[in-house]
Amino acid sequence: MTKWARISSPAYRQPNPRMLAEVAAGLSAPQKELPPKYFYDHRGSELFEEITRLPEYYPTRTERALLEGWMPTLVPELGTRALIELGAGSAEKSRIILSAMREWGNGGVYVPIDVSSSFLNQTAGRLRREYPGLRVEPLVADITDDFTLPHGLPHPALYAFLGGTIGNFYPPAAIRLLRRVRLAMEPSDRFLMGVDLRKDIRRVEAAYNDAQGVTAAFNRNMLLVLNHELGANFDPATFEHRAFYETVTHRIEMHLVSKIDQDVRIPGIGLVPFVAGESIRTEISCKHDRGSVTELFAAAGLRIETWKTDPEALFALVVGATA
Ligand code: AVJ
Numbered sequence: 001m002t003k004w005a006r007i008s009s010p011a012y013r014q015p016n017p018r019m020l021a022e023v024a025a026g027l028s029a030p031q032k033e034l035p036p037k038y039f040y041d042h043r044g045s046e047l048f049e050e051i052t053r054l055p056e057y058y059p060t061r062t063e064r065a066l067l068e069g070w071m072p073t074l075v076p077e078l079g080t081r082a083l084i085e086l087g088a089g090s091a092e093k094s095r096i097i098l099s100a101m102r103e104w105g106n107g108g109v110y111v112p113i114d115v116s117s118s119f120l121n122q123t124a125g126r127l128r129r130e131y132p133g134l135r136v137e138p139l140v141a142d143i144t145d146d147f148t149l150p151h152g153l154p155h156p157a158l159y160a161f162l163g164g165t166i167g168n169f170y171p172p173a174a175i176r177l178l179r180r181v182r183l184a185m186e187p188s189d190r191f192l193m194g195v196d197l198r199k200d201i202r203r204v205e206a207a208y209n210d211a212q213g214v215t216a217a218f219n220r221n222m223l224l225v226l227n228h229e230l231g232a233n234f235d236p237a238t239f240e241h242r243a244f245y246e247t248v249t250h251r252i253e254m255h256l257v258s259k260i261d262q263d264v265r266i267p268g269i270g271l272v273p274f275v276a277g278e279s280i281r282t283e284i285s286c287k288h289d290r291g292s293v294t295e296l297f298a299a300a301g302l303r304i305e306t307w308k309t310d311p312e313a314l315f316a317l318v319v320g321a322t323a
Pocket residue numbers: 051059163164165167168207208215283284285
């Protein structure tokens with residue numbers, strides 16, 4: 001096959017075997033489910049950026065204000081020489097930490113890790129121009145999978161997992177991820193995590209049911225990702241966005257609800273039947289408090305060193321150290 005033929009051939013002709021297996025397993029479960037990482041193709045990443053600017057979506061701007069207030073003192077206190085960021089995306093908030101590293105007078109190393117190579121490489125190029133003294137070493141990896149953290153970085157290193165993305169993980173998976181970070185940490189290293197906090201249900205539900213329908217478009221985009229990557233024939237117009245808070249488990253659940261009885265075809269999987277009203281769970285977003293984070297950390301060999309929230313206690317930034 002020529003190079004050109006390979007480029008013009010649609011993605012689904014060579015489906016990612018891991019994706020195919022995850023989708024097959026998720027759509028054959030009694031409660032159909034898909035991993036939220038499949039929101040983030042280029043369009044999905046754009047839609048998420050749009051979500052972060054919505055008036056209802058408080059997490060991003062709250063976390064940013066916390067970072068702006070704290071990083072200029074925390075980074076010199078820790079003496080941070082390397083920043084390793086899990087799920088970096090557009091690295092918008094990383095700049096706050098990188099600027100503090102530069103102020104503090106150290107060139108340093110930045111390792112942004114993300115599943116989406118498209119956003120990652122764009123970001124890496126831009127950051128190299130903006131921070132000439134910085135070594136930028138992007139890593140394309142799936143942090144929900146067995147990924148390897150880089151070795152040989154200068155210490156103290158700061159591992160960062162921002163945005164409240166830990167909320168996407170069921171507790172056992174969250175603990176596995178935190179353990180992986182813990183194993184890479186030396187005693188002088190720290191872990192900085194953003195967590196969305198438990199609060200008035202109406203406030204949380206509004207953040208996932210915005211008036212402009214951007215979250216609904218973001219949710220439905222996952223079906224387009226499946227169409228493109230696997231050659232599925234989902235019609236997004238036949239699925240409705242639904243997001244609600246589960247009080248027992250303290251989490252938002254996002255679903256796509258089929259409006260009709262239908263069979264969807266996915267090459268390599270077959271026909272996936274839906275009855276009207278049946279849903280696919282596309283995301284959980286767990287909300288935390290200091291107690292629940294203490295438990296997750298303890299299970300991973302970490303302890304909370306510092307816990308900081310905004311005045312309304314909407315969101316927290318946590319610094320973890322090895323226990
Ligand atoms: C990127 C996982 C933190 O859970 O709030 C936003 C994703 N989903 N609106 C979140 C999301 C719907 C977001 N995280």
